[in-house]
Amino acid sequence: MDFNLTEDRQMLADTLNRFLGEQYPVEHRIKVAYDAPYHDPTLWDQLVELGALYALAPEDAGGMGGTGFDISVLFEALGKTLTPEPVLGALMALRLLTAAGADQEALLTGATKYAVGITEIDAPYELGQIATVATAKGDGFALSGRKSTVYGGQAADVVLVAAKHGGGLGVFAVSASDANITSYGMMDGGGAAEVLLDDAPATLLLADAGAALEDAINAGIVAICAEAVGAMEVTHATTVEYFKQRKQFGVPIGKFQVLQHRAVDMLTEIEQARSIVIKAAAELGGDEASKYASMAKNLIGRAARLVAEESIQMHGGIAMTWEYAVSHYAKRLIMLDAQLGDTDYHLTQVIKSYTA
Amino acid sequence: MDLSYSAEDLAFRDEVRAYLAENLPERISDLVRAGGELTKEVIEEWHAILNKRGWLATIWPKEFGGPGWSPVQKHIFEEECCRAYAPRIVPFGLSMLGPVLQVFGSKEQQDHYLPRILDGTDWWCQGYSEPGAGSDLASLKTKAERDGDEWVINGQKTWTTLGQHADWIFCLCRTDPDAKQQEGISFILVDMATPGIEVRPIKLIEGGYEVNEIFFTDVRVPIGNLVGKENKGWTIAKFLLTHERTGIAGVGFSMQALEEVKAIARKTMRGGKPLIEDPLFAARIAQAEIDLEAMKITNLRMLFKAQEQGAPGPETSLLKIKGTVINQELKDLARRALGPAAAPFPGHVTEGNLMFGPADTEHNAARYFNNRKTSIFGGSNEIQRNIVTKTMLEL
Numbered sequence: 225m226d227f228n229l230t231e232d233r234q235m236l237a238d239t240l241n242r243f244l245g246e247q248y249p250v251e252h253r254i255k256v257a258y259d260a261p262y263h264d265p266t267l268w269d270q271l272v273e274l275g276a277l278y279a280l281a282p283e284d285a286g287g288m289g290g291t292g293f294d295i296s297v298l299f300e301a302l303g304k305t306l307t308p309e310p311v312l313g314a315l316m317a318l319r320l321l322t323a324a325g326a327d328q329e330a331l332l333t334g335a336t337k338y339a340v341g342i343t344e345i346d347a348p349y350e351l352g353q354i355a356t357v358a359t360a361k362g363d364g365f366a367l368s369g370r371k372s373t374v375y376g377g378q379a380a381d382v383v384l385v386a387a388k389h390g391g392g393l394g395v396f397a398v399s400a401s402d403a404n405i406t407s408y409g410m411m412d413g414g415g416a417a418e419v420l421l422d423d424a425p426a427t428l429l430l431a432d433a434g435a436a437l438e439d440a441i442n443a444g445i446v447a448i449c450a451e452a453v454g455a456m457e458v459t460h461a462t463t464v465e466y467f468k469q470r471k472q473f474g475v476p477i478g479k480f481q482v483l484q485h486r487a488v489d490m491l492t493e494i495e496q497a498r499s500i501v502i503k504a505a506a507e508l509g510g511d512e513a514s515k516y517a518s519m520a521k522n523l524i525g526r527a528a529r530l531v532a533e534e535s536i537q538m539h540g541g542i543a544m545t546w547e548y549a550v551s552h553y554a555k556r557l558i559m560l561d562a563q564l565g566d567t568d569y570h571l572t573q574v575i576k577s578y579t580a
Numbered sequence: 581m582d583l584s585y586s587a588e589d590l591a592f593r594d595e596v597r598a599y600l601a602e603n604l605p606e607r608i609s610d611l612v613r614a615g616g617e618l619t620k621e622v623i624e625e626w627h628a629i630l631n632k633r634g635w636l637a638t639i640w641p642k643e644f645g646g647p648g649w650s651p652v653q654k655h656i657f658e659e660e661c662c663r664a665y666a667p668r669i670v671p672f673g674l675s676m677l678g679p680v681l682q683v684f685g686s687k688e689q690q691d692h693y694l695p696r697i698l699d700g701t702d703w704w705c706q707g708y709s710e711p712g713a714g715s716d717l718a719s720l721k722t723k724a725e726r727d728g729d730e731w732v733i734n735g736q737k738t739w740t741t742l743g744q745h746a747d748w749i750f751c752l753c754r755t756d757p758d759a760k761q762q763e764g765i766s767f768i769l770v771d772m773a774t775p776g777i778e779v780r781p782i783k784l785i786e787g788g789y790e791v792n793e794i795f796f797t798d799v800r801v802p803i804g805n806l807v808g809k810e811n812k813g814w815t816i817a818k819f820l821l822t823h824e825r826t827g828i829a830g831v832g833f834s835m836q837a838l839e840e841v842k843a844i845a846r847k848t849m850r851g852g853k854p855l856i857e858d859p860l861f862a863a864r865i866a867q868a869e870i871d872l873e874a875m876k877i878t879n880l881r882m883l884f885k886a887q888e889q890g891a892p893g894p895e896t897s898l899l900k901i902k903g904t905v906i907n908q909e910l911k912d913l914a915r916r917a918l919g920p921a922a923a924p925f926p927g928h929v930t931e932g933n934l935m936f937g938p939a940d941t942e943h944n945a946a947r948y949f950n951n952r953k954t955s956i957f958g959g960s961n962e963i964q965r966n967i968v969t970k971t972m973l974e975l
Contacts, residue, residue: 225880229581500874
């Protein structure tokens with residue numbers, strides 16, 4: 225039993241925290257996250273140069289391993305600074321490329337930006353309800369359907385699309401120029417896209433891709449949950465700091481027990497959140513990965529909402545303003561629930577094991 | 581990061597598991613599973629079995645007759661005891677007074693009292709709370725005045741758990757009424773057979789009898805029964821508050837409770853189907869299970885920290901808060917799963933109204949009510965929040 229990070233991962237965490245802390249102050253983040261292209265291309269290039277994506281890649285592709293803990297270290301750092309760079313798409317694409325035995329060089333060097341299109345309007349989380357369909361055409365395939373809220377889709381060169389194929393699901397590579405892509409910014413910053421596929425030419429990456437998609441989703445869940453832990457810790461620390469500065473009735477508001485105890489309850493839930501992410505990260509790639517990913521996403525959804533809402537409430541009016549950082553952290557903490565399965569969806573997944 | 585036990589720890593776990601399988605009488609584990617009160621004889625029998633193996637004083641160092649276990653080993657032992665439905669080790673002598681004497685006691689006190697705790701000669705109880713001093717423990721009023729070679733003690737203690745069995749009580753007494761609250765308190769050992777002591781039982785919410793009021797009227801004990809320095813008893817009280825609280829989350833007991841809820845919900849029928857197939861009820865179980873799964877890791881993280889730093893930090897207060905809340909939630913779900921079958925008073929269950937056998941039903945509601953105590957005793961959850969506010973939030 226050892227809860228310390230390995231030297232490599234500690235170094236990765238330190239490097240990222242230093243880099244993002246210096247290059248990506250929250251004022252800058254607020255500037256870039258809400259206007260097209262909804263991220264900072266210069267920062268993206270620097271992140272790639274730092275080797276951030278290599279942390280997510282398997283060792284035989286020249287990476288650090290891409291284990292659950294590599295993922296959680298990277299995304300916790302991104303969460304602390306609320307970075308809207310399209311790293312999640314890169315992570316999930318890497319899992320799919322690895323499963324397919326495909327080359328990852330273009331992704332890892334930043335030459336090609338990937339997004340992953342799974343979600344549809346009527347199938348936000350469930351793989352079994354996907355309606356986008358692939359048909360054979362010439363040497364390749366053509367895809368028809370609509371992928372919705374494709375995170376990072378606004379910046380992608382290639383979208384990996386999950387579509388019905390041969391009685392199951394396949395994963396297909398679609399060049400952004402071959403799809404009808406409508407980009408937009410999001411409530412919590414960062415960008416996404418609607419990807420309309422109208423007989424769009426596509427290359428089959430993986431047939432019978434159910435298990436690979438599940439793994440990519442589990443990895444994405446570990447990432448989002450770790451991001452949430454980073455964001456929750458900053459939000460909590462900011463709130464406690466504000467308790468010491470803000471005076472009402474002649475005393476710092478942190479002297480009021482009604483606020484103190486709520487701040488402690490937030491802290492308890494953040495520790496619990498960190499614990500369940502550790503568990504999900506440890507299980508990633510194993511037989512019970514989906515079970516623990518579901519547990520993590522459910523707990524994170526509840527904890528993140530508590531931290532977001534309580535931080536706004538206990539700050540008072542100031543956290544309702546665009547100018548104050550907590551408002552942006554709170555938005556991210558709330559909106560991430562709808563990525564890769566929300567609190568209720570994942571609770572339902574856990575329940576399934578009771579009657580199986 | 582590595583969540584698994586080492587090969588040594590796994591070997592230790594197997595050793596404990598095998599020992600319990602062989603030496604824990606089924607008669608006793610059945611009693612524990614059923615959830616009723618355990619008699620003094622049953623507890624003493626179990627203590628003696630563990631003592632024979634050298635595993636009774638789990639947190640004592642080797643030099644005092646303990647097994648010298650690491651925090652992880654101690655955790656494994658507790659986990660296995662829960663898994664086997666062994667009785668809880670009564671903590672007052674073994675986990676509380678023992679460590680106090682080892683740190684603050686004189687050589688004579690150690691030599692005299694520690695072996696008697698181990699072999700069961702002395703059953704100890706704790707004289708801390710008073711009617712007017714609960715969460716505000718430092719406002720305690722029971723006074724001990726010097727008269728020649730003796731302390732003369734007058735006052736009242738309350739919530740004294742299993743005091744009805746006790747041979748001795750360790751008390752916090754006010755020895756300097758003029759000093760600042762925390763500075764005039766001393767830690768004194770009192771023989772329960774001393775004239776002037778009266779024990780009155782307190783009947784609890786569910787009808788059980790485990791706590792007492794203890795009245796002291798001109799109770800005379802030798803000067804030598806003081807532990808540590810006169811007027812420095814608060815230091816000992818604080819030491820006990822932060823000492824060895826890694827088991828405080830009660831994870832093993834909550835795992836038992838989770839299994840019990842699931843077992844009941846599989847057997848209880850609602851609308852022609854097992855209750856566990858009702859998504860609303862299943863969701864309540866699942867949420868508690870997820871919180872417990874996280875708590876297991878939180879508990880291990882604190883253990884690891886305690887092992888690395890030599891002592892647990894203030895985070896143990898978070899364990900207590902969340903651990904008790906999860907446990908109480910599971911007890912609540914078990915009661916609700918039974919529905920009306922939880923209604924009969926313990927002892928009133930007969931073959932006629934027996935639903936699944938007494939293990940599931942008889943003490944179900946009683947346990948729910950009794951367990952409301954866990955967020956109150958040992959420093960209420962509100963006091964724990966005050967501690968975290970001070971130590972971790974620095975407010």
